[in-house]
Amino acid sequence: MRQGFDNEKYIELQAAHIRERINQFGGKLYLEFGGKLFDDYHAARVLPGFEPDTKLRMLQALADEAEIVIAINANDIERNKIRGDLGITYDEDVLRLVDAFNDRGFFVGSIVITQYRNQPNADQFRERLNALGLRTYLHYPIAGYPYDIDHIVSDEGYGKNDFIETSRPLVVVTAPGPGSGKMATCLSQLFNEHRHGITAGYAKFETFPIWNIPLDHPVNIAYEAATVDLDDVNAIDPFHLEAYGQTTVNYNRDIEIFPVLKAMLDSIQGESPYQSPTDMGVNMAGKAIVDDEAVRAAANREIVRRYFKAAEAARRMGTEAVDAAKVKLLMKKAHIDTDLIPSRAAALTRAAETGRAAGAIELHDGRVITGKSSELLGAAASVLINAMKAQAGIADETWVISNRALEPICSLRENQLNQRTPQLHPLEMLIALSTSSIDSPDAEKAISHLKELRGCDAHFSFILHEEDEQLLRTLGINVCCEPQFEQGRYYHA
Known part of the structure; x- marks a missing residue:
């Protein structure tokens, strides 16, 4: 297979960039880690040369400086939410993640149960974790979240959450899947670290969309196709363009929430260190693409695969193929068809x-x-x-x-x-x-x-x-x- 991505270069660049962020914030960084950490097969397909465990290998270069916090939404525990690619519930996946991290020499500091409202299944899961000797913490729903900044950034907001005790410079906050409360966990920790007199920073790790390649690049279109069920849409980051005059790519949810996030950081730290969603990211994947033609060809194939996956799912369920229709529009945008x-x-x-x-x-x-x-x-x-x-x-x-x-x-x-x-x-x-x-x-x-x-x-x-x-x-x-x-x-x- 023609390789378009330099895996070793990426690991080196990414680890160095994260260390820079740790130093930028005085030696303590909360890193929200999105996407699949151990088995990112989507990235491996669209970036030929990227290995499914590349992100884990990158973190291993920082293992002595890092600890892991795993977040899980109590509502996902309560309704036995399934991770589709593995066929296991989110609570079982937490245990799988703990084992996988431990096997690779990482320190798993704790598990935080977010959106906790005394859900019975969440209580049972917490008891199970405690019996296994794993530290657990609870974070609660906050009235007015995410727009009532004064209430959120107060003793009645983030201040009511358990303070997660951490001991290392890099705290990687990960989860079984989206909607687990990773960002809220990071911001809650910033607030409570500040109350303890400790300066800490926040950054976000997302592989896609890749910020420094064109908006209509097949790799970024393939990301839209992969998340079509979430209604993610790539867009030019208007905040970055205004602040720096530079065109970069982000996605709608981060762009929409950024003014709120910036206001939170202003309230917690006195002044936000970031002027745009792109500023928050630490993704260096675009700088490791060494053969753009090979990467474009691989990503175009992935878009087609996503179409058939969506169409197959609709047929199995007997539902309208809405997601397939959305991916079909993305295929037109990429100038490809189902016979690629x-x-x-x-x-x-x-x-x-x-x-x-x-x-x-x-x-x-x-x-x-x-x-x-x-x-x-x-x-x-x-x-x-x-x-x-x-x-x-x-x-x-x-x-x-x-x-x-x-x-x-x-x-x-x-x-x-x-x-x-x-x-x-x-x-x-x-x-x-x-x-x-x-x-x-x-x-x-x-x-x-x-x-x-x-x-x-x-x-x-x-x-x-x-x-x-x-x-x-x-x-x-x-x-x-x-x-x-x-x-x-x-x-x-």
């Missing part, structure tokens, strides 16, 4: 020629490999094994799965699990292939090339079963589906 990725045309052609469900995957060398459903394999399993054979240089007509490996799987499905459809799913196919590799050099060779499919684009002529789609995504394959069910099917779990 070659695997789509190949999948639809194969389906039309055979009258069966079909799919295709584009390998990194440009070859497009197709597959269709058969008596034995579903379309997803067929595409996957054909791609592995192509990568391994095994002839298409060579059968690499032994009957001895297939028979117990088929027997189990039919006689014990009572599965109606005979075709193997991708996971079952991989198990049969792995078992076959004990005696078959070809099977072993095919398995050894599986990891080379990471980052490839695949498209299917129908909506995949969720378990099949999730497996392909686990393998790192970018999956898109036509927004229609396999012919004659209504239930699609």
